[in-house]
Amino acid sequence: MELTVAEENYLKAIYHLSEGGKKSVSTNDIAAEMKTKAASVSDMLRKLGEKEVIEYRKYYGLQITDSGKRYALQTIRKHRLWEVFLVEKLNFAWDEVHEVAEQLEHIQSPLLIQRLDAYLNFPKFDPHGDPIPDEFGDVRARPRIQLNDMEIDQMGQIVAVKDSSAAFLRYLDKVGAYIGARIKVLDKVEFDGSLEILVDQKKTLFMSKDVASNILVLQS
Structure with missing residues (x-):
């Protein structure tokens, strides 16, 4: 199954808002995060629900499914690897990389990401100190x-x-x-x-x- 760019962005936002899937999220929370109207969010949630990456009940909020977590973590992994590449190899400042990585994170090539990871010597953290999920979606957390x-x-x-x-x-x-x-x-x-x-x-x-x-x- 493939997700659109918009669907990936929503799923990533839901993952972050739910603290990695630990809690439910409201439509209003998502609307505020995505800077859009609640009606637009409801339409997107319906699509994501049909793809079984979230479980949504009107008035009760939603939770991300295990499948949804995998997709969200893949997107996060790509984003953070690209940030490392931009800073370490192209000399971007750490305040310049987010918007560029937002575009690059939607490239659909597992082989490219595997080779990017190896080229960067398998970094564990991005330039902002956030952990980079591995190819299996595991995240190396550290007490902070x-x-x-x-x-x-x-x-x-x-x-x-x-x-x-x-x-x-x-x-x-x-x-x-x-x-x-x-x-x-x-x-x-x-x-x-x-x-x-x-x-x-x-x-x-x-x-x-x-x-x-x-x-x-x-x-x-």
Whole structure:
């Protein structure tokens, strides 16, 4: 069975909104994510239901099926592999790759993706720190916490971002908070939750609670 580009985009959105299929999703949630009207969403859900990639009950929301998860993970895998390729081989900045990868993720060639994976030496994470599903749909997760949840004197490594918008990534580039950076929390301001952190044992940054909540850290 083949899915259209629109169907793949919806299925990927449903997968993310359902936290990997762990919970049901409402039509309004999907409409907000896809920036469209609820009526358009309902029509797409009917099509996806006919292809048995979701289970949908009006007024009760929907859940993605095992078949739907496989299709969603394939699309996510292609997207993240292309992001690695664009950054590592074509010198794109990490804030420039999302829209290009959105187009490339719909290429229907399993052999191409297998060879792309091998060419990149089988990366486990994309440039934003998100795990890349393998060809069987398995995802290598690692325990991560939000930077703003760390305590004073705790140390860790920045491994991912929750907000991958271009504006946020450019901000992180500007302040020098990058994937792989070693950090230590020096202080937390009681008034507004902002943080003072030490990056790579040499640079001190002051970071708002909102920024810190979008940075994911592997504690050491």
